[in-house]
Amino acid sequence: MLEWARTFTEIKGIRVEYQSVGSGAGRDMFFNKVVHFAGSDPPLSKELYSRYRGEVMQIPVVVGSVAIIYNLPNLPEGTTLCLSGEVIALIYKGEIRYWNDERILAINPGLKDVLPSEEIVAVHRSDSSGTTSVFTTYLNKAAPDTWTSDLVGLTVNWPVDRVGRGVGGKGNEGVTQVVKTTPYSIGYVELSYAITQRLPTAAIKNLEGVCVKPTEETIKSALINAVGELPQSPLDDWSDALYRMMNTRGNNSYPIVSFSYIFVYKKYADAQLVQALKEFIRWILTDGQKRMVPGYLPLPSEVASIGLKAVELLEVG
Amino acid sequence: MFFSKSDKLLFYSTLPLIVGVLGILLILSYMILSQSWPSFQRFGFAVLTTSAWSPSDDPQREFYGLAAPIASSLYVSILSVLVSVPISICLTLTLIEILPKYLGAPLRYVTEVMGGLPTVIYGLWGSTTLAPFLRDQVMKPLHDYLGFIPLFSCRPLTGHSMLAASITLAVATTPYVTALLIEGYYLIPSKYKEGAYSLGATDYEAYKIMMGILKPYVIAASLLGFSRALSETTIVALTVGNSMKLSLCLFDPAYTIPSLIANQFESARLYEYALPTLFAGALILLLISLAASYAGIRLVYGWRERIHV
Numbered sequence: 251m252l253e254w255a256r257t258f259t260e261i262k263g264i265r266v267e268y269q270s271v272g273s274g275a276g277r278d279m280f281f282n283k284v285v286h287f288a289g290s291d292p293p294l295s296k297e298l299y300s301r302y303r304g305e306v307m308q309i310p311v312v313v314g315s316v317a318i319i320y321n322l323p324n325l326p327e328g329t330t331l332c333l334s335g336e337v338i339a340l341i342y343k344g345e346i347r348y349w350n351d352e353r354i355l356a357i358n359p360g361l362k363d364v365l366p367s368e369e370i371v372a373v374h375r376s377d378s379s380g381t382t383s384v385f386t387t388y389l390n391k392a393a394p395d396t397w398t399s400d401l402v403g404l405t406v407n408w409p410v411d412r413v414g415r416g417v418g419g420k421g422n423e424g425v426t427q428v429v430k431t432t433p434y435s436i437g438y439v440e441l442s443y444a445i446t447q448r449l450p451t452a453a454i455k456n457l458e459g460v461c462v463k464p465t466e467e468t469i470k471s472a473l474i475n476a477v478g479e480l481p482q483s484p485l486d487d488w489s490d491a492l493y494r495m496m497n498t499r500g501n502n503s504y505p506i507v508s509f510s511y512i513f514v515y516k517k518y519a520d521a522q523l524v525q526a527l528k529e530f531i532r533w534i535l536t537d538g539q540k541r542m543v544p545g546y547l548p549l550p551s552e553v554a555s556i557g558l559k560a561v562e563l564l565e566v567g
Numbered sequence: 568m569f570f571s572k573s574d575k576l577l578f579y580s581t582l583p584l585i586v587g588v589l590g591i592l593l594i595l596s597y598m599i600l601s602q603s604w605p606s607f608q609r610f611g612f613a614v615l616t617t618s619a620w621s622p623s624d625d626p627q628r629e630f631y632g633l634a635a636p637i638a639s640s641l642y643v644s645i646l647s648v649l650v651s652v653p654i655s656i657c658l659t660l661t662l663i664e665i666l667p668k669y670l671g672a673p674l675r676y677v678t679e680v681m682g683g684l685p686t687v688i689y690g691l692w693g694s695t696t697l698a699p700f701l702r703d704q705v706m707k708p709l710h711d712y713l714g715f716i717p718l719f720s721c722r723p724l725t726g727h728s729m730l731a732a733s734i735t736l737a738v739a740t741t742p743y744v745t746a747l748l749i750e751g752y753y754l755i756p757s758k759y760k761e762g763a764y765s766l767g768a769t770d771y772e773a774y775k776i777m778m779g780i781l782k783p784y785v786i787a788a789s790l791l792g793f794s795r796a797l798s799e800t801t802i803v804a805l806t807v808g809n810s811m812k813l814s815l816c817l818f819d820p821a822y823t824i825p826s827l828i829a830n831q832f833e834s835a836r837l838y839e840y841a842l843p844t845l846f847a848g849a850l851i852l853l854l855i856s857l858a859a860s861y862a863g864i865r866l867v868y869g870w871r872e873r874i875h876v
Binding site for chain 1: 619620621622623624625628699721722724725726727804808809810811812814819820830831833834836837
């Protein structure tokens, strides 16, 4: 979003100022009308949506993903660790304690002699985070009996903390740093971080039972399978969209994909602002889609056209 | 009361400042009390006796408890004082008495400069250098060999723990405590030292006597150092591990109130009871800090009067 704001300002001469403060603070500022638009990873929850129904529009702008990173010093280069949603949920619940637990070995029979008998250190976010929301929504969909819905959200009361094997890192950077410096740890970060920091990512078992790593193809495949279940207008309730996009069908689909959204109001008093916003949104959904930071993917055209409806719906008032 | 017109003018022109300072303290206290009230109203005393941080979009399902951060704040601060005060005492004696003037004076300046360093520097050093070092060289051996002692019984995970925070805090507050002690040392009238030497005391005995006289001041300096450590945010947020866990074990990660606020403040306004709970934590911090500082300063004034008799 920072890149887009900068580029748009340069190209069109309309100044867009964007500050990266974290989904929580950003939303807060947006609802207090301190800022004109806000970026957010998770969509509005049902409660928030009904409170602002008809006033706020949610526009998906980019496709992102969450990668599972780990630090296993004795894993040879090039081998892939595969985990299932159920196993990851059990790890973060504190119920799987050692790396060579039989449930992990069952998915990775080839790593039998390599996975050590060490305790797993589970790293999570200590601050309020859209990435946590995406991650926990996936765990809830993939393993609803293990990871119940009260453990889903921007901030979570992590069960693994209570058994003494959970550590919080501040921001994606914090989690990355903790995993990098702690042997036998596991963590979740935005895919762009895993790519730029060159961290080993785990493959996850998708709905069809295939272990897939997060790559452009696997994420695209997941999206194609999810498009049919998405809301059709920016004024609709997108709170379930995240849940429906997780763990989709398709042999080559990566289970954890999400949109990043921008929230805008439907009406603004300033006519020039409305005009500028319309240009900005149209640009993001067309030209902007061709300029992506590594780790983020452009929207499929069906989804971009849903967002473009917002350009029509924006009005002065 | 006033001898001249300019005295009167001086008094009245400085009066607003005095009132202002008191006023700020009162306004601050009132604001913290009133902002934290919704949290006490909703959770009652449970917010002080349980440990949790569970926000939710539904206000009825929110649940917070500050027991772990409060207890860990006290634990970490006391530990850091226990480490820094003995070091400060030795440093004071070394700088003032033992080292020759040409070494002692410049080193004193160095110490005071270190006291003025931004604490974030200590925090970054603690997080990237000290914590991994402690984990591998200190925590792991202690846990392996002395793991039966409750203080060492938990497995050191990342090095970010109460021990790492305490030691980094101790390093950061030692210059402050040392500066206080040096000041106190120079406040002692020279007649005591002269008296000791005239009675035939050796250097060591004279220092012992001086330190004995300084004792109440040392306690006061410890209390002030404790108050400082309690309110330290950056260092702790970077080294303590930020985990809602209440434990005696030194190697466990934890939350202190300042680090909880630093981590959760950004998003606290999204939820109904999160910000009031953070203010409740600030309230507790304020009360403890005020009590400790007040006790420390009282001790210093009482002591100053006694040694001038």
